[in-house]
Amino acid sequence: MPPGDQPFGLISEESSNRALFLLGVASGQQTEIVKNSNPRYGVSRGRSSPDGRWISFHAIPGPEARRVYVVPFKGAVLQDEKAWIPITDGEGTERYADWSPDGNLLYFLSERDGFRCIRGQRLDPATKHLVGPPFDVYHFHHARQPIGTVDPIVISPTVAREAVFSMIETTGTIRMATLDRR
Numbered sequence: 001m002p003p004g005d006q007p008f009g010l011i012s013e014e015s016s017n018r019a020l021f022l023l024g025v026a027s028g029q030q031t032e033i034v035k036n037s038n039p040r041y042g043v044s045r046g047r048s049s050p051d052g053r054w055i056s057f058h059a060i061p062g063p064e065a066r067r068v069y070v071v072p073f074k075g076a077v078l079q080d081e082k083a084w085i086p087i088t089d090g091e092g093t094e095r096y097a098d099w100s101p102d103g104n105l106l107y108f109l110s111e112r113d114g115f116r117c118i119r120g121q122r123l124d125p126a127t128k129h130l131v132g133p134p135f136d137v138y139h140f141h142h143a144r145q146p147i148g149t150v151d152p153i154v155i156s157p158t159v160a161r162e163a164v165f166s167m168i169e170t171t172g173t174i175r176m177a178t179l180d181r182r
Helices: none
Strands: 008-013 019-024 028-037 042-048 056-058 067-072 094-100 105-110 119-124 135-138
Touching: 019 042, 028 056, 056 094, 067 094, 067 105, 067 119, 094 119
Parallel strands: none
Antiparallel strands: 008 019, 019 028, 042 056, 056 067, 094 105, 105 119, 119 135
16 A cells, blocks of 8 residues: 555445545545546446456436446546446446456346346456456346336345345235125
8 A cells, every 4th residue: 555545445425426435444534536527427336346456336327327337446536537447338227236256247237128137247357348248147027026116226236156136026816705795
């Protein structure tokens, strides 16, 4: 760690989703590290890669759009948007990315096919640029086990050795009764 630097902890965000901050462990000081230069756009859900050298997040360019990016982590410094590496193409709502244990894959929620599903994208180990096209991990195209009816922050994937996410199972029962007409 360079002289004068302090250990840092969490990557946090404003409640308005306008920037990601790095929180100094000892001082409690927050430093903006990712911020969209356009005040209409926000960023959200910053996640550090397993090796601590990268941050994934999604940008919020409008009410229905979300796009996943990664950026090199350089400590308590605001990252220029030119350094952002796009992981998704911005054609759909894709957000809440999480790293694979080796840091060479990102999993994220995608709504590009009209359903909320989980997709993945392989990344170059050194540069984190895309390796091949994104791929489908799991589709939720059935009425009994949708993940589309739940707030996406609640069901966003978390990855360790296996992906973990919340899901609601909906069922219904029709009962018939004969009314007693006394």
